[in-house]
Amino acid sequence: MCHRFNITASPDDIAAFLQTFSVTLSPELLPTKDYYPIYDVLCLRQLDDDRWTVEPRSWGLLPRTWKPTEKIRTRKSFQRGKINARSETVDTTWPWKFSFAHQRCVLLASSFYEPFRDGGDGNYTVPGHPVFAVAGLWDDFQGDDGKGNQESVNSCVMLTTDANALVASTRKGRMRQPVVMTDPEAIKRYCSLEVTEHQQVADLFAPWPDTQMSFSEPAAA
Numbered sequence: 001m002c003h004r005f006n007i008t009a010s011p012d013d014i015a016a017f018l019q020t021f022s023v024t025l026s027p028e029l030l031p032t033k034d035y036y037p038i039y040d041v042l043c044l045r046q047l048d049d050d051r052w053t054v055e056p057r058s059w060g061l062l063p064r065t066w067k068p069t070e071k072i073r074t075r076k077s078f079q080r081g082k083i084n085a086r087s088e089t090v091d092t093t094w095p096w097k098f099s100f101a102h103q104r105c106v107l108l109a110s111s112f113y114e115p116f117r118d119g120g121d122g123n124y125t126v127p128g129h130p131v132f133a134v135a136g137l138w139d140d141f142q143g144d145d146g147k148g149n150q151e152s153v154n155s156c157v158m159l160t161t162d163a164n165a166l167v168a169s170t171r172k173g174r175m176r177q178p179v180v181m182t183d184p185e186a187i188k189r190y191c192s193l194e195v196t197e198h199q200q201v202a203d204l205f206a207p208w209p210d211t212q213m214s215f216s217e218p219a220a221a
Contacts, residue, residue: 002083002112002113002114002158002160002176002177002178003036003083003113004035004036004113004121005034005035005041005107005109005111005112005113005134005178006031006033006034006035006110006112007035007042007108007109007110007131008110008111008130009110009130009131010130011025011030014030014108014131016131017108017131018044018054020184021044021052021054021184021187021188022051023044023052023053023054025042025054029042029054029056034113035059036059037059037060037079037080037083038059038076038079038080039058039059040056040057040059041056041057041058041059041107041108041156042054042055042056042108043055043056043057043105043106043107043108043138043156044105044106044133044187044191045103045104045106045138045191046188046191046192046193048193050193054108055154056154057105057138057154057155057156058153058154058155058156059079059083059155059156059157059158060076060078060079060080060082060083060155060156060157061079061082061083061085061095061096061138061139061155061156061157062075062078062079062082062139062141062153062155063095063098063099063139063141064140064141064142066078066095066141066143067143067144068146072146074145074146074147075141075145075146075151075153077146079155082095082157083157083158084157084158084160084176085157085158085160086159086160086176087135087159087160087161087179087202087205088161088205090137090159090198091197096137099137099138099139099157100137100198101196101197102193102196103137103138104135104136104137104138104190104195104201105137105138105156105191106133106134106135106181106187106190106191107133107134107136107156107158108131108132108133108134109131109132109133109134109178110130110131110132111123111124112124112134112177112178114170114171114173114177115171115172115173116172116217116218117170117171118217119218120218122170122171122215122216122217122218123215123216123218124166124167124177124213124215124216125213125214125216126180126182126208126212126213126214127212127213127214129182132180132181132182133180133182133187134158134159134178134179134180134181135158135159135178135179135181135190135204135205136156136157136158136159137156137157138155138156139156140152140154140155141153141154141155158178158179159178159179159205160176160177160178160179161177161179161206162175162176162177162207163175163176163177163207164177164207164208164209164210164213165210166213166215167207167210167215170215170217177207177208179204179205179208180208181204186204189201189204190204
């Protein structure tokens, strides 16, 4: 399970990545830190009029129909358990299935972290791609946050796939990794509003090749 990622690319690199989608990033949205669950992350998605937008979304999907329960009383508690979704079953599993058909997006990243086999978090990058995309879903919520407060929450979830050989040999725990994409045409196809079926984009969920990924061990304490 990916529980942390970041964008370390320069503003120029981010601008170059977004240029393909005719989108510019407002200076106040430039990333300055690692992203953890509930943090606002940068999401790119297609709008109904075929334009694209890049916007902050809280990492941890909060369905528009969510309501507090005795077991999960607050929306933040719910979101912390909804940061990753399995790409193989994302169209049939609650709550992802309600977003898959028409609410796909990508999260912008420069690297991601997974639990290292010897402790700490290992870091994974895609050489030659200072910014890459991670497949995701989005939703918008308005309602009670579980504490009696009315909130509007724009949220997202990251899709995962099987770990490639590099990730599998260096991490511990679940052998999963984010669904990585670098090709603008693949990103456009994944986010296309004309796509509604899992089989139309399932090929994009293959693990990123281990030969096209680099790994760094956690820094020594």
